[in-house]
Amino acid sequence: MEESWVNSVDLHLDLAAAGSKRAALIGALREAVGRLPAGTRLPPYRSLATDLGIARNTVADAYAELVAEGRLTARQGSGTRVAQRAVPVKPVRVPKKPPAAKVVHNLRQGQPDAASFPRADWLASARRALTAAPSEAFGPGDPRGRVELRVALADYLGRARGVRTSADRIVVCSGFAHALRLLFPHVLTGPLSVESYGLPFHWSLLPRAFPLPLDERGARVAELTTKTVLLTPAHQFPTGGPLHHERRAEVVARGGLVIEDDYDGEFRYDRQPVGAVQGLDPERVLYIGSASKSLSPALRLGWMVLPEHLVGKVLAAKGEREAWASVPDQLTLADFITSGAYDRHIRRMRLRYRRRRDQLVDALSPHIGVTGISAGLHAVLRLPPGTEASVVKAAAWQGIALDGLAAFRHPDATMPAFDGLVVGYSTPPDHAYGAALEALCRALP
Incomplete structure (x- = not known):
């Protein structure tokens, strides 16, 4: 076992x-000893005396x-x-709660x-990127984000997602929520519209929606009353349908601003x-993407593709410091994209998630149908009216963590509600996925 010790410089002593x-x-010393683990060796009294300037x-x-x-x-x-310690530390008493079902x-x-994060390829990209990075990359930088990443994103998004942009129109951020915090209320003001189903956390970052x-x-864009x-x-969250091509054109042609969460x-x-x-119209659509679903939410990397007239306002809201994503991670992602590793990872994960979704559909087909298109990392199961709460509870008793569809419904929504489950199929390990689906089937009505 490695010996624990402190030297006199590292030992904080308040002699005031x-x-x-x-x-x-x-x-x-009494106060300091109370903070140190038993067995920690203190500095020799000679060196401590020298450092403290006492006899x-x-x-x-x-x-x-x-x-x-x-x-x-x-x-x-x-x-x-x-x-x-001769006297044991008195345990902190925590109020008792009913035991929750084990997940x-x-x-x-x-x-x-x-578990599928591409560690080896990411490490290889990190080595190449940090070796090639100029020294100025590790000092105060551009609030837009590293140019290497913005150039790589402009190329990738144009090729893979049909985005029309240049590197100068991209601002790197720390994810979708960070983008919303930069936009509201610093850049965009006034009310806006959101889909009747979505993430309540995102709504909490917005003015009245x-x-x-x-x-x-x-989304029924013909009923829009806000700019x-x-x-x-591409894949309505969480209900699972795409926006019809006629409505895509309609929402752009109306003349307002569309914030696109891809x-x-x-x-x-x-x-x-x-x-x-x-x-369809780069000056009327503000595109936001991130690496949270494609790679990992732990990276905290996202990007905004902005209409030209909003670039300066977003940069002013972001400021010169602090609100930056990690520069080494930006450089690594830039290499990961340009080396082709990102495309290979997406293709690999697309096959994996498709197999997962197919397993889910096959397992549930005798019990219930899956709604929405074949896409993404989750599916919605349509339930008989009035059964959602009881099924969520039954799933918890089966050791399943999932959400009912009602958790994603806007509190002011007027469209008819329907009961359902939002089931993510990407997280369980392969060896446990079959058991997870069996447990889910047992919880269904």
């Missing part, structure tokens, strides 16, 4: 107490006093150490398969992914 130096040192005898006397009190031990050849199967939405009804063609609207057009647009399994709405 009134009285003699000896008394002040003894009090400071050696004063330190020796203070050590002897704490040895006599049983706080320290001193043995020839072993130095002076913190003694074992055995995690079927919550929005979580990519963490009016819910927009949904149907089988997506700004937030949409998930949270999992690369993961379409029944056909080629539908391109971004931004490609």
Whole structure:
């Protein structure tokens, strides 16, 4: 076991107490010993005396006093150490709560398969990127984000998502929520519309948001009453349908601003992914993407593709410092994209998630249907009216963590509600996925 010790420079001693130096040192040592693990070796009294600028005898006397009190031990050849506590630490009493059902199967939405993170390829990209990075990359930088990443994103988004942009129109951020915090209320003001189903956390970051009804063609954009609207057009979250191509054109032609959340647009399994709405009109659509679903939410990397007239305002809101994503991670992602590793990872995960979704559909087919297109990392199960709460409870008793559809319904929505489950299929390990689906089937009506 590695020995624990501190030197005199690293040992914080508060000698500001009134009285003699000896008394002040003894009090400071008592306080310090209370913070150190038993067995920690203290600095020799000679070096401590030199660092504190006091007499050696004063330190020796203070050590002897704490040895006599049983706080320290001193043995020839072993130095002076913190003694074992004679009085155990009093446990903190925590109010008792009813025991929660143990989570055995995690079927919550929005979580990519963490075990599939491409560690070897990411490490290779990090080595190349940090080796090639100029020294200025590690100093104060551009609030837009590293140019290497913005150039790589402009190329990738144009090729894979049909986004029309240049590097100068991209601002790197720390994810979708960070983008919303930069936009509201610093850049965009006034009310906006959101889809009747979505993430309540995102709504909490917005000014007053009016819910927009949904149907089988997506958001009913003809009913918009605000100039700004937030949409998930490639794969409506969480209900699972795409925005119909006629409505995509309609929402752009109306003349307002569309905020496009392309949270999992690369993961379409029944056909080629539908391109971004931004490609229809780059000056009327503000596109936001991130690495949270494609790679990992732990990276905290996202990007905004902005209309030209909003670039300066967003940069002013972001400021010159602090609100930056990690530069080494930006450089690594840039290399990861340009080397082709990102495309390979997306193709690999697309196959994996498609198999997962197919397993889910097959397992549930005798019981219930799966709604929405074959895409993304989650599916919605339509339940008989009035059964959602009881099924969520039954799932919890089966050790399943998931959400009912009602958790994602806007509180002011007027469209008819329906009961359902939002099931994420990306997280369970392969060896446990079959058991998770069996447990889910047992919870269904």
